[in-house]
Amino acid sequence: MGNRQEIRELCQRFAAHDRQALSRLLTLASRGEQLEEIRHLVGAARAAPLDGQRGSPSRRVVAITGSPGVGKSTLVGRLIEVLRHQGSSVAVLACDPQSPLTGGALLGDRFRMPSRPEDPQVFIRSLATPGGRGAIPEHIDLMVALLQAFGFAWVILETVGAGQGETAVRHVADVVVLLVQPEAGDDIQWEKAGLFEVADLIVVHKADLPGADKVEAQIRTLVNLPGCREVPVLRVSSHQKEGLEELVKQIEILASQSRTSASSAKARLRDLLRERFVQAFEQLGGQAEELVRGWEEGRLSDEEVFAEVIERMASSSPSAN
Amino acid sequence: MSTATERSAKERWEQEVAQAMSRPQPPTTVSGVPIEPLYTPESLPGFDYDAELGYPGQYPFTRGVHATMYRGRLWTMRQFAGFGTPRQTNQRFKFLLEKGQTGLSTAFDLPTLMGLDSDDPRAVGEVGRLGVAVSTLDDIRQLYDGIDLEQVSVSMTINAPAIVIMAFYLANAQDRGWDWKKLRGTIQNDILKEFHAQNEFVFPPEPHVRLVIDVIEFCTRHVPQWNPVSISGYHIREAGSTAVQELAFTLADGFHYVEQTMARGLAVDDFAGRLSFFFNAHNDIFEEVAKYRAARQLWAETMRHTYGARKEASWKLRFHCQTAGCSLQDKQPEVNLIRVAYQALAGVLGGCQSLHTNSMDETLALPTEHAVTLALRTQQVLAYETGVTNTVDPLGGSYFVEALTRQMADEARRYFDRLQQQGGVIAGIENGFFRREIAEAAYAYQRDVDAGRKIIVGVNAFTEAEEKPIDILVIDDTVEKDRIAALRAIKAARSNEEVRRHLDAIRRTAEAGENLMPVLIEAARARVTVGEAINAMADVFGRYDGAAKW
Amino acid sequence: MYLVATTVPPSGESEIMDKPPVRIVLAKIGLDGHDRGIKVVARGLRDAGFHVIYAGLWQTPESVVRTVADEDADWLGLSILSGAHMTLVPRVLHLLRQAGLEHVGVIVGGIIPESDVPKLLELGVARVFGPGTPIPEIVEFLRGRTPAPSAS
Ligand SMILES: Nc1nc2c(ncn2[C@@H]2O[C@H](COP(=O)(O)OP(=O)(O)OP(=O)(O)O)[C@@H](O)[C@H]2O)c(=O)[nH]1
Numbered sequence A: 001m002g003n004r005q006e007i008r009e010l011c012q013r014f015a016a017h018d019r020q021a022l023s024r025l026l027t028l029a030s031r032g033e034q035l036e037e038i039r040h041l042v043g044a045a046r047a048a049p050l051d052g053q054r055g056s057p058s059r060r061v062v063a064i065t066g067s068p069g070v071g072k073s074t075l076v077g078r079l080i081e082v083l084r085h086q087g088s089s090v091a092v093l094a095c096d097p098q099s100p101l102t103g104g105a106l107l108g109d110r111f112r113m114p115s116r117p118e119d120p121q122v123f124i125r126s127l128a129t130p131g132g133r134g135a136i137p138e139h140i141d142l143m144v145a146l147l148q149a150f151g152f153a154w155v156i157l158e159t160v161g162a163g164q165g166e167t168a169v170r171h172v173a174d175v176v177v178l179l180v181q182p183e184a185g186d187d188i189q190w191e192k193a194g195l196f197e198v199a200d201l202i203v204v205h206k207a208d209l210p211g212a213d214k215v216e217a218q219i220r221t222l223v224n225l226p227g228c229r230e231v232p233v234l235r236v237s238s239h240q241k242e243g244l245e246e247l248v249k250q251i252e253i254l255a256s257q258s259r260t261s262a263s264s265a266k267a268r269l270r271d272l273l274r275e276r277f278v279q280a281f282e283q284l285g286g287q288a289e290e291l292v293r294g295w296e297e298g299r300l301s302d303e304e305v306f307a308e309v310i311e312r313m314a315s316s317s318p319s320a321n
Numbered sequence B: 001m002s003t004a005t006e007r008s009a010k011e012r013w014e015q016e017v018a019q020a021m022s023r024p025q026p027p028t029t030v031s032g033v034p035i036e037p038l039y040t041p042e043s044l045p046g047f048d049y050d051a052e053l054g055y056p057g058q059y060p061f062t063r064g065v066h067a068t069m070y071r072g073r074l075w076t077m078r079q080f081a082g083f084g085t086p087r088q089t090n091q092r093f094k095f096l097l098e099k100g101q102t103g104l105s106t107a108f109d110l111p112t113l114m115g116l117d118s119d120d121p122r123a124v125g126e127v128g129r130l131g132v133a134v135s136t137l138d139d140i141r142q143l144y145d146g147i148d149l150e151q152v153s154v155s156m157t158i159n160a161p162a163i164v165i166m167a168f169y170l171a172n173a174q175d176r177g178w179d180w181k182k183l184r185g186t187i188q189n190d191i192l193k194e195f196h197a198q199n200e201f202v203f204p205p206e207p208h209v210r211l212v213i214d215v216i217e218f219c220t221r222h223v224p225q226w227n228p229v230s231i232s233g234y235h236i237r238e239a240g241s242t243a244v245q246e247l248a249f250t251l252a253d254g255f256h257y258v259e260q261t262m263a264r265g266l267a268v269d270d271f272a273g274r275l276s277f278f279f280n281a282h283n284d285i286f287e288e289v290a291k292y293r294a295a296r297q298l299w300a301e302t303m304r305h306t307y308g309a310r311k312e313a314s315w316k317l318r319f320h321c322q323t324a325g326c327s328l329q330d331k332q333p334e335v336n337l338i339r340v341a342y343q344a345l346a347g348v349l350g351g352c353q354s355l356h357t358n359s360m361d362e363t364l365a366l367p368t369e370h371a372v373t374l375a376l377r378t379q380q381v382l383a384y385e386t387g388v389t390n391t392v393d394p395l396g397g398s399y400f401v402e403a404l405t406r407q408m409a410d411e412a413r414r415y416f417d418r419l420q421q422q423g424g425v426i427a428g429i430e431n432g433f434f435r436r437e438i439a440e441a442a443y444a445y446q447r448d449v450d451a452g453r454k455i456i457v458g459v460n461a462f463t464e465a466e467e468k469p470i471d472i473l474v475i476d477d478t479v480e481k482d483r484i485a486a487l488r489a490i491k492a493a494r495s496n497e498e499v500r501r502h503l504d505a506i507r508r509t510a511e512a513g514e515n516l517m518p519v520l521i522e523a524a525r526a527r528v529t530v531g532e533a534i535n536a537m538a539d540v541f542g543r544y545d546g547a548a549k550w
Numbered sequence C: 001m002y003l004v005a006t007t008v009p010p011s012g013e014s015e016i017m018d019k020p021p022v023r024i025v026l027a028k029i030g031l032d033g034h035d036r037g038i039k040v041v042a043r044g045l046r047d048a049g050f051h052v053i054y055a056g057l058w059q060t061p062e063s064v065v066r067t068v069a070d071e072d073a074d075w076l077g078l079s080i081l082s083g084a085h086m087t088l089v090p091r092v093l094h095l096l097r098q099a100g101l102e103h104v105g106v107i108v109g110g111i112i113p114e115s116d117v118p119k120l121l122e123l124g125v126a127r128v129f130g131p132g133t134p135i136p137e138i139v140e141f142l143r144g145r146t147p148a149p150s151a152s
């Protein structure tokens, strides 16, 4: 699949704003095929935007995360309505876990995102994430870039957040929105508390249900603990269509901050460094085991190990894995 | 109780069982419940005849709701019918009455079931196909033309727009001079199972339930012999549930309606006696019989002790029964006749009040007259030739059946607890609980069949190389055109001004939270259509797109 | 015994393939809400390693085709039990062709009278499956061929 001739043709069709070509390229990217060409294509499009999107509004990439059933897809469906009403185009990448055993997946998110088939300004793609719960698909950054290059002003990612995936989400998204919902019963389990650290915005979703007050109060005490970042908390009900405009407004504000604010950029760079460093270490392969042994036996100092990894990091391109 | 000799007999038996050949798969019911090789008094520890069984017609009604059951009166043989135009269905009704059927059952087409008129663009290709198309009062008039509605009991299988159709029915009856107090029949009007299983709903669960209660309230006051709801497990089972899920979810739905009606200020004893039920009759005879018996027990117990009903009528669970459509196969369709006969037997051994037997060709198309006649004959043979009607609850006291009945009731209670924990029936709909449970059961069943752990004759065993085709009914495409033309003519003749006034009244009443039946009856007379009435309500209630995931 | 031959490993045991997963959109078109069959098939295909995009109930031909396009699906499975298949399926096929998606294979499941099956195949449907078709049969069919239907 995807010989040189074919990919060249796809790229041309993409440049001519052919939606099917976009769809096909997304598939290739998701499978890690033809990455070089696609990167090139995206880069070229960034330099010279496609027709119809000169002077287009600033781009937004928003991640909507939260436990299964918290209402992510429903909310994304509502956001599509609101954004379309405001005249913005929207693309969605909806991620669901894939079975580690069979590789199969049941992708049912778009089902909850009613879209009008005659509206070309909405694009929804379902993705299976091999890494299990919480992970995001490989090359999602490239898929986002493709959608942006094609002209979608907003790209929304739906992911189940509760794993190592959240920091990865931060690299692609300007704003990470975490959904929580009122729970039946008295004891609310905040094992997701770790998630609060990556969230830029917390939404108490299904605010039409009893118990929304209580959850909101609990979250506010949690996020206002000393030493925590200040995180806005909003109440939204997708069923009652309440709080949606406010949510969009908050996302806008946070997105513009996230670009300008140095502290946030610093945080993102810190995450990136951490990840690359670990990645480089793992890429050392057999050499890594030797390093480990040497370090354990005291033959190698910390500094010596770091130097090895840093050297590796400098010499490898990020896509090499 | 076991003496030395008895014990040795038992031991000997156990030894023989251990040595004997047995099937590779341990036997289970259709629902996958393991079954013991033998049931004895030991299977029923602490069994108390009076508390658990009692006498037929008496609390807790395990053995039946009437003292004499079929010795007094046979069940009502009621075959579901409807297709094409109201006139065509009217002819089928008259044909069935001539053949000896004792009650009518009306099937509506999909557009009508979804609250759409025949001329709605979404109805294209579906008008009059799976049932009769009804959009206006004139359609109802034609549908029951020439049938004495004070004599024949009429059942109408419709849910989302049930209140509108009921309003049409009452307007027609009144216009024709029939006395509402003498009308007998049932409207299904059970929206909850639509959310669990059949997906014919329009509004969100809460306003939809409110409409159900409007019908119950109105009929309680004005149409006292009518069953304003038929709380249905049938479709839950068809969607793939187990027998226990069918039992538990149906009763839970029933309890929800009782609570909501009481919340309207009606006394439980004023309406509970008119609540009726509708269960599936699947292939596993004993599992089904146990299900019906457990249902009666659980309902009686809860109505009496939880809701404080005092009248015996309020404790009695009366039910209609239909053989399992999902058990019918398109391979060797005549074999379906045999399945249907055994399923009907289960329904009758379980004490049903009325019965529909499916036709053998229903997996292929709508039934032909020949197939419908055979299905009815199946009931007649059962009633008049087999002797199963000669005594009340002939399986009562069987160690096996009593043990299964107990087991069913216990498992249903566990489901009630689980529902309570998640906040009740509506919460269970919203969070997808019902649908998940049912879909997982359906998938487990299919895997058993695919792997040959469950045998289906003619499908994964005893197959024929050549299938012999049987005649099927073909609906001609003129129906859709006919209906659209008829509807256009009615719309052209009515006063649009008047229609607008009635639609406003519907919106206002919906907004105010008052009973919608009176305004709908008036609207019917002004030829407001089903679709228009539903749209007016949707303006207030909204539409439900939470067609839950799995 | 006398059972159907299951050439496909039972669910849960299928190997992870090196080939990219096959993507199939499953949808119900028309008004009927009987989704037992489509949900069972969705689970069965998932457990056989497919990526199943479940589009759900009440889809129109237009919305189905849009989904197939945006999801870049290899197959489209339509479930229909209402008898409206001769109205709706040809419309879907027409729209697919119009959108340049003739490479997508279409299978149809549900209650389809024997006499309509050849007509649907003629129109470009790759296969019609009756109610209760064993899942392994569907899996085997989908694995056994490339999607391109006779229409191309
Ligand atoms: N009461 C209430 N229920 C909601 C609301 N939004 C969504 N739901 C319900 O929550 C359930 C789950 O919604 P989804 O949108 O599928 O949730 P999700 O987080 O995308 O779920 P997964 O993709 O499975 O992780 C559905 O039954 C929705 O109807 C809301 O605002 N209020």
Ligand SMILES: [Mg+2]
Pocket: A072, A073, A074, A108, A109, A158
């Ligand atoms: Mg989702």
